[in-house]
Amino acid sequence: MSKIAIITDSNSGITQKQGEELGIFVVPMPFMINGEDYFEDINLTQEQFYQKLAEDAQVSTSQPTPDSLMTLWDSVLKDYEQIIYIPMSSGLSGSCQSAYMIAQEEYEGKVFVIDNQRISVTQRQSALDAKAMADAGLSAEAIRDKLIETKMESSIYIMLDTLHYLKKGGRITPAAAALGTLLRLKPVLQIQGEKLDAFAKARTSAQGKSIMINAIKADIENRFGGMEAGDFWIAGAYTNNIEAGLEWKKEVEAAIPGFDMHLDPLSLSVGCHIGPGALAVTVTRKVHF
Template sequence: MSRHVAIVTDSTAYLPQQAMERHDIATVPLTVVIGGRALEEGNEISARSLAQALAKRRPVTTSRPSPATFAAAYRSAAEAGATGIVSLHLSAEISGTHDAAVLAAKDAPVPVRVVDTGMVAMALGFCALAAAEVAEAGGSLDEAVAAAEKRAAGTSAYFYVDTLDYLRRGGRIGAAQALLGSALAVKPLLQLAGGRIELLEKVRTASRAIARLEEIAVERAGAGPVDIAVHHLATPDRAESLAGRLRERVPGLGELHVSEVGAVIGAHTGPGLLGAVISPR
């Protein structure tokens, strides 16, 4: 990291590898624990392996990075020439990752601004890209933070899951909401709101839920310049189909990323996830 402001995020941003390399964004991995074995997301476990473990009903949990892991990332950035670091992470409402970063930042060799984006997946990734672009243009630490916070404030994330059971088990959605989603075989649409995962709508069938997800994405995107990410877990055909329709229907579309989520988010959503992140420029 040769520029004076370095960007650090975590593995739940699910940024394309090419984008991370192009913008020199460092990533700190979260951990997935399967049957008592701890595995680093992105390095030691794939989404496919996670889906197989879930299908076999093996016990799966997740955990935040340690403060020591963040401290090592901050030292590495400083040694590479950074005089300040923006550390951007998934919502503190659903993970202790932000808290671990805050602890590590206290003893970092250069100033570190830790930002709770209130986001996850490419909703977080777009924030990291916004900060990186400002840093690359010679912006200050405060300016890079402001760019990330502005992007977060305008970004929306919506997603469909086949069942709320995985979110309920992981404590990421309330039991009452999970019961509502399970009643009468209703298919749930969810959103990130205030950094939390909340039930947005209940739709009768999977096909109608996915069609409704598309409509919400198009409405939210509007006519102005916007970047979109389509995420999935073990449903690539659904994702490519949705992405193709959004390409046709969103006039101001800039970047469109289609990717499978990693093991950490997949552990809480289960196979069948289909998500849309809408991020106006």
């Protein structure tokens, strides 16, 4: 067994049960809802989260406390020599920087915090890649270097069903939200590296899906230099609508044939800001080692 433990957080979409099956430790992300503390996949399910959003509850994201991280790291280091910790992208949360500072001050040479700009299914893939490298005997330093070296080789496109939650979170103005709602726009957002940015505006869901699929194809051909089918992963995500997610999976697989697309619920830390009914697709270059 590898003496390097892999830890990620629940933004990866890896549940506590799946983590046990995969041999990956998962830090539950904390939320504050109407003044009460909740932890993803511990006392807060996907269904409960979106029910509270629908009730217009006051929902805010948080980050793991230093004490909770150190308690977990100390426990894991009883059985492992080193830890690779892959939190959500530093461009979307301060939790990565906090973890990095703790590791530098208290766990130098023991805990390696990886900021490779991933979230949701792309973060999940990084955790799986790290586990495979650890099992293959690579050092913690080599795993860190490979994940950082390939951090920009991934894209995410997300189509929103509503502008309500972006407006509520102050990420767009009420006037822009009202106009978008009036025109029934379906914004398509992108993550390439650190930030969640606007990419395109669609008038219909069908147009938005087409925009995302064409963007993925363009990335494969241009941004990643025309990768062969076996050299990349395609994955999808959705918020609070498994039926729409499964239909989306079929559409992407038909448009980009030759693979079985992994599908997960989108991270609640992202879902908090974009709301239910969203669909996402990602492309990530396979890590070779």
